[in-house]
Amino acid sequence: MKLLEYTLYGPTDGFPVMSLGGSPSTRWKRPDVVESIEATGLRMVIPDRPGYGGSPRQPGRSVADAATDVANLADHLGWSTFAVTGGSGGGPHALACAALLPDRITCCAVVGGIAPLTTDGPEPTEDDEASDPRQSLTAWLAVHDPARFRARFAEGAEQIMAAVAAGGPEFPPAPGSPPGPPARDDDAAMARLTATFGSGSVDGCLDDNIAFGTPWGFNLTDVRVPTTIWHGTSDERARTHAVLLTEAMPAAESIQYAGGHVPPAAAYREILEWLRGATNATGAGR
Template sequence: MDSELRIGTRVLNYSRYGHSGGVPVLSLGGSPSTRWKRPEVVAAIADAGLDVVFPDRPGYGGSTRQPGRTVAAAAADAAALADHLGWSAFAVTGGSGGGPHALACAALLSDRVTRCAVVGGIAPPLTDGPQPTQADEDADPRRNETSWLAAHEPASLRPLFEQSAAHIMSAVEAGGPEFPPDPGTPPGPPARDDAEAMARLTATFVTSHDGWYDDLVAFARPWGFDFADVAVPVRLWYGSADERSRRYAELLAGELSAERVEYAGGHIPPAPAYREVLGWLSR
């Protein structure tokens, strides 16, 4: 169900899935992403008996843009949304670029957040020094070119987004699936034949790149909270075929004293792994 919340002069759009009486969970999407979820995700939420809300961060999916926002700003929006929904306490999860925002909620809303699951998340990048090379990134994923550009030459990001989005949509138009398959698994059905899949892809990669841009710029600046303030249980999930996320999880685990969990798959968790995350959040 699509809804909106007004926060001052801004609109925050969100979708709600599952059971209204279930354990409340706030789920923060990647960079980029949409609040509209695939059928297998919706089914997993329903089976878990949870009440899961997916907001579109400012600049995504019709949510009013908030230029210059920090990662920590997500906590204020989360609190406003929880108040609106009547949630006194809730679990939070974030996938990929949603991971930092979920951790912000865990740090800054420790009196309300019960536990925090991060799936394929990132650690704060290192943007000092000269522009990183691939060898630099191979040695430490925090030293990556995209984050360096976000810190030093942010105007260069939008052409990169356009190239990436064009490549993804060209593959879809040629008959590709909504998501690339994990290694060794067959691809899904052609996304171009599924109107809802095309709506999700268009919202994520075509309609606007503002949220994507603002996310990456926010990641390359101080996040606005301390890992030491995260006082709730945290688990860090990553795929067996996602080496980058594994290395980030190792870095974050040291900062957060969090448990790491590897699942079989790539950056996007397959259904069994996603159900495991939901089960942990519901405890």
């Protein structure tokens, strides 16, 4: 039996939502995020994908494999139907659930997600990435040069943690907003940062990016449940991917919020309210 660690948030009688994190990510969420979940009356489960946290690695997993993991977790929780959301690298996995579990998924919200990537051909340059959003050096390295991928992950994580050690906040503030309090003064924040950017996350992030750059295992045209693709006004890459995704899924709607890759509190609350409203509209329960 596959082990999948998870955390539950929100009231026990709330609307059931499966939330799939980014690449990298942790199932442990900030207090402001938990407050929004509770305020909107959602019962949200956030699992660690294989290779993150306490969930053992599953080399060679595809994006589609997430649907099996999610269905098994929902069975464990006693959920017959539920909404699904995915942020950034969790977006493709949320779409897999929407496509492959149509009788169980009430609605799907993707936030700052990505469309299928291509890793064929030579190593992409910055110009290649700028001209074609489907090209990604990160995914290309994951598929063709895992050692360099690991080195880049370590370098990026070191830079993030160095900024935190210098007094930076847990996450970048929204454009025009003041930074949050120093994360180094908050043990819980440091635990979340270590879980996300520590060396233990590199396997999960590597496997995510291999999955993004190889066949996903389903067709986007199979996504027929109510679906929204959200992106921030200052997140140009997510905007270009939102265009690709909505072109591939005619029934999907693209929604823009004021902010960056990580939605600010007001936008996150709007996304959660949409999930609840769309679930109500389908007449589905639990």
